[in-house]
Amino acid sequence: LATYLQDQHGFTVRVLDEDVMAGARRRLDFHGRRLLLSETIAPASRGFHIAVVLASLEQAELLDRLCDQIALPSSEGRRLLRIGLANYFAGAVQMPYAAFLKAAESSRYHLGVLQRRFEVSYEQVCHRLTTLQRPGARGLPFFMIRVDAAGNVSKRFGGGIMPFARAGGGCPKWNLYDALRMPERILTQSFELPDGTRMLSLARGQSTQGPTGQPPTLHAIALGCDWDNAGKVAHADGMSDTIPAAIGLACRLCDREDCAQRAFPPLNRKLTMDPHQLRASPYAFGES
Incomplete structure (x- = not known):
């Protein structure tokens, strides 16, 4: 170039x-x-x-x-x-479309292989994988999200696959946030949303050196797809018997009742607080 x-x-x-x-x-x-x-x-x-x-x-x-x-x-x-x-x-x-799609399929979407073969960063590989939906030459449908240490979302792609929350914090049970504590290591997770949708998530933290005298910039990136496609992804090998983690999009949009990590009650449910009983969640709620 x-x-x-x-x-x-x-x-x-x-x-x-x-x-x-x-x-x-x-x-x-x-x-x-x-x-x-x-x-x-x-x-x-x-x-x-x-x-x-x-x-x-x-x-x-x-x-x-x-x-x-x-x-x-x-x-x-x-x-x-x-x-x-x-x-x-x-x-x-x-990462030319045809060559990248061929390499992705032959490597079973192995992120490290794609990084080395095209001499690009982990984030660039993840981003490119979300774009392989050309009619007649489609790859697996992936989503990608990038957050900082405070949970701010700076990138999100593939919202048609993963229904991202537009406001509020994410779910701390998602391995996206675990990746912030273990940079440069790919963490695999199977998770299930409240509506029963099961997904594969590959999360990795990355540290980018900033100007001298300033601390590195830390982000976490999650790449994921529907669990039905997990068998086509090398990183999901050995996960077939994994029990999926029960996560939500965000507390305000999640109606899981016994979540010890809940920070807010759901918007669509009525609070039914009982002063004589405390469950795992700090909020008790009934029907909407």
Whole structure:
């Protein structure tokens, strides 16, 4: 990608120390014909940043046309959409659809194999797997979610598979939150939602080094699919007899009665508090 950028557009890629970059992670220097990348960017992500720049240089008209098709209420929203499309382009350049789908199926969706084969990060592999739904060439339908140590959701994809909560904290019994305590290790879990839907969840915490003097940024990423597809995923081997964990989307949307980790009562149920009895949950409730 660096060679292509230089041959086709005359930009040389330089990796500079963070003091020279003055806090920037990527900067395109048109005057000096250089793409400057911060040394804080992991080697596995440098190709992604080069491809993002190529999207702006070679696909500007297409990006503008796609943005024009959606009537966004603000110029800021349009810029965010354009950045998102450029990022999608970069992921597709690094992990071409047909080749990536073939590798995913032949490896039984082994995340480590895909990382090594395409020289990308764990997060990039997870994100790409959520996009393999081209008619006539579909991969497994995956969802992905990314949270920080405070439970804030910064990415969610595949909402048609996993009905994410739009507000409030998530369920602490989901291995997504266990992964924050064990970075760089894939945790597997079978869980069941209150409606009986059973899912496979592969969660991993990741630590990203920030500027010198600041603590690393910690996120947890969960990739998952319907349990019916778990047999096609290498990471689920040996889990056929696993008893699924009973989780909910969020306390406000979950009506499991005897949950010791419940923080709030459900919105659709009436509280029936008994001063003479205390169960595992701090809230007792009846029908809606």
